[in-house]
Amino acid sequence: MPLQNKLEQAGGHLYTSFLTQLLRNYLFGSTVAVVGVGGVVVFSTLSIPPGERIVMGAIMGISLIIMIICELFVFYRHLRPIQIIFKLPQPTSEQLKTAYMQTHKFPLLSVIRTFGPHFLGLLLPAVVMAFIFIKLGMLKVPYFYITIAAAVAFMIASMHAMIEFFLTTKAIRPVITHIRARHVELFKQDITLKGQVLVSIRTKFRLSAFLIGTLPLLLFGLASQIRLDSIQLEGSLAYWQWAGVILVIGIIYSLLGASLLSRNIEDPIYTIQKGMSSVEAGNFDASAADVYSDEFSKLIAGFNHMVNGLKEREQRNNQLLQSYFMTLAAALDARDTYTAGHSTRVARFSVQIGRLANWPESQIDILHKTALLHDIGKIGVRDAVLLKEGRLTDEEFDQIKLHPILGENILKQIEPADAMADLLPGVRSHHERYDGKGYPDGLVGTDIPLFGRAIAIADAFDAMTSDRPYRKGMTYERALSILEEGKGTQWDPHLTQLFVDALRDI
Numbered sequence: 001m002p003l004q005n006k007l008e009q010a011g012g013h014l015y016t017s018f019l020t021q022l023l024r025n026y027l028f029g030s031t032v033a034v035v036g037v038g039g040v041v042v043f044s045t046l047s048i049p050p051g052e053r054i055v056m057g058a059i060m061g062i063s064l065i066i067m068i069i070c071e072l073f074v075f076y077r078h079l080r081p082i083q084i085i086f087k088l089p090q091p092t093s094e095q096l097k098t099a100y101m102q103t104h105k106f107p108l109l110s111v112i113r114t115f116g117p118h119f120l121g122l123l124l125p126a127v128v129m130a131f132i133f134i135k136l137g138m139l140k141v142p143y144f145y146i147t148i149a150a151a152v153a154f155m156i157a158s159m160h161a162m163i164e165f166f167l168t169t170k171a172i173r174p175v176i177t178h179i180r181a182r183h184v185e186l187f188k189q190d191i192t193l194k195g196q197v198l199v200s201i202r203t204k205f206r207l208s209a210f211l212i213g214t215l216p217l218l219l220f221g222l223a224s225q226i227r228l229d230s231i232q233l234e235g236s237l238a239y240w241q242w243a244g245v246i247l248v249i250g251i252i253y254s255l256l257g258a259s260l261l262s263r264n265i266e267d268p269i270y271t272i273q274k275g276m277s278s279v280e281a282g283n284f285d286a287s288a289a290d291v292y293s294d295e296f297s298k299l300i301a302g303f304n305h306m307v308n309g310l311k312e313r314e315q316r317n318n319q320l321l322q323s324y325f326m327t328l329a330a331a332l333d334a335r336d337t338y339t340a341g342h343s344t345r346v347a348r349f350s351v352q353i354g355r356l357a358n359w360p361e362s363q364i365d366i367l368h369k370t371a372l373l374h375d376i377g378k379i380g381v382r383d384a385v386l387l388k389e390g391r392l393t394d395e396e397f398d399q400i401k402l403h404p405i406l407g408e409n410i411l412k413q414i415e416p417a418d419a420m421a422d423l424l425p426g427v428r429s430h431h432e433r434y435d436g437k438g439y440p441d442g443l444v445g446t447d448i449p450l451f452g453r454a455i456a457i458a459d460a461f462d463a464m465t466s467d468r469p470y471r472k473g474m475t476y477e478r479a480l481s482i483l484e485e486g487k488g489t490q491w492d493p494h495l496t497q498l499f500v501d502a503l504r505d506i
Contacts, residue, residue, distance in 0.1 A: 015086040018175050025110075025167035055138050063126040070117035078102070078109045085179065096183045100191050103175050104198055107168040114161035123153050155215050162211055165204075201269065205262035206255070213254025217247050268296035272303055284311035329372040332379060342462060347371035349458030349499070350451075356498040357454075370426035370451050371458065377407025377427070401439045404428045426451030430459055435489045453492040457483065457499055460491070476503060 081102040085091040133139040271288045278286030288300045329343035350371035354364040385396045408428040411420040429452030436444035464479040480500045487496035
């Protein structure tokens with residue numbers, strides 16, 4: 001069987017399983033909330049003659065049919081974006097993203113359906129018909145029972161919505177996994193919520209705990225009122241004064257408990273989120289405070305262990321990278337024994353200039369790497385030209401002047417492309433002059449990249465103070481005087497003066 005057919009068949013099985021699970025969740029929630037709670041309240045509380053039970057059964061049956069029609073209509077609309085991606089052999093990226101978001105929203109949509117077509121679709125027809133049948137004398141119950149029934153129905157819908165929400169949250173996970181896998185397969189890109197919160201933990205915990213704590217009290221109060229409907233008005237009012245106090249206490253306690261519970265869950269999550277933000281910003285010294293004694297203790301310990309591992313790997317990578325740059329610089333310098341150590345010294349002087357200018361350490365690190373490789377393009381210059389001891393001809397000097405471009409092109413070959421991106425401007429421009437008479441681009445003043453201006457000073461100083469076969473290196477003082485004379489024409493005036501002043505103070 002072709003791979004495409006297998007994938008479509010697997011997707012079909014998953015979609016069927018998803019629908020089956022939603023139906024099971026719906027039936028379970030309805031059974032627990034409607035039959036389990038509503039049935040017990042109605043039939044254990046009300047004394048209904050057999051003839052009126054038939055009328056009430058007819059009211060409920062017609063209302064249920066209306067409810068099912070309304071709910072199926074809304075359910076199909078909610079399901080449609082998800083259904084599409086299982087029917088099409090190759091859904092578009094936008095269709096998959098829409099289905100992904102709709103699937104994540106499905107628990108919320110189940111709550112909307114419960115309070116919308118499910119609750120209202122059942123309640124409104126039932127209330128209208130109950131009023132009519134009471135008016136016609138076919139039901140002999142007080143009108144205020146309808147109000148109580150509506151309140152009970154709302155509480156039952158709340159319980160049903162809570163059950164449906166949590167069961168649906170679990171049911172959607174295989175579908176979400178499938179949609180992400182399909183998008184990676186078709187478009188080589190993953191899709192995620194990227195940290196977007198559709199329903200906060202605080203909301204889920206507080207509403208759930210509130211419903212769990214208050215609904216039993218409210219159901220008991222309303223059922224007791226029906227039982228005590230034969231009591232005189234004064235007794236009924238006294239009952240509700242007492243019951244009201246109990247209900248208020250219960251609601252306050254439920255809200256307090258829900259708040260404490262949600263905070264107990266939120267705190268360790270925020271702790272981990274804060275640590276993750278630090279790691280994302282490149283701070284591998286971040287760690288989450290291990291102050292918890294429940295399952296979050298394992299989570300915090302695992303996070304800290306992961307960060308320590310990342311820190312060790314980052315340190316190792318930095319060491320390897322630094323060794324890589326030093327090795328390249330040493331390989332370049334090895335071509336000419338008379339300039340051995342030139343790249344390392346230029347890097348040291350460049351870093352000194354960067355620190356004198358108060359550049360951030362992140363910039364100085366890039367400057368150091370750039371300076372180590374500033375002459376990497378000389379690898380492409382012939383030995384007869386590069387190692388010539390006498391004066392270069394114009395043609396030979398033109399070849400030498402190509403080395404900044406050659407160096408840039410060499411570094412561009414390194415993958416990934418962005419690995420050397422920060423080094424390229426400095427490598428290309430370290431022979432530009434502040435007055436525009438340099439090479440290869442003839443840039444002027446501050447149009448010359450900052451690292452190029454710093455390396456130009458360090459490069460010139462090391463060249464002047466190093467020994468050559470045909471000449472002795474200058475003294476520091478003489479080289480500094482030349483730098484000072486050339487500031488503003490050949491070299492950046494500000495950076496040059498900082499460097500000159502610092503060396504003279506030593």
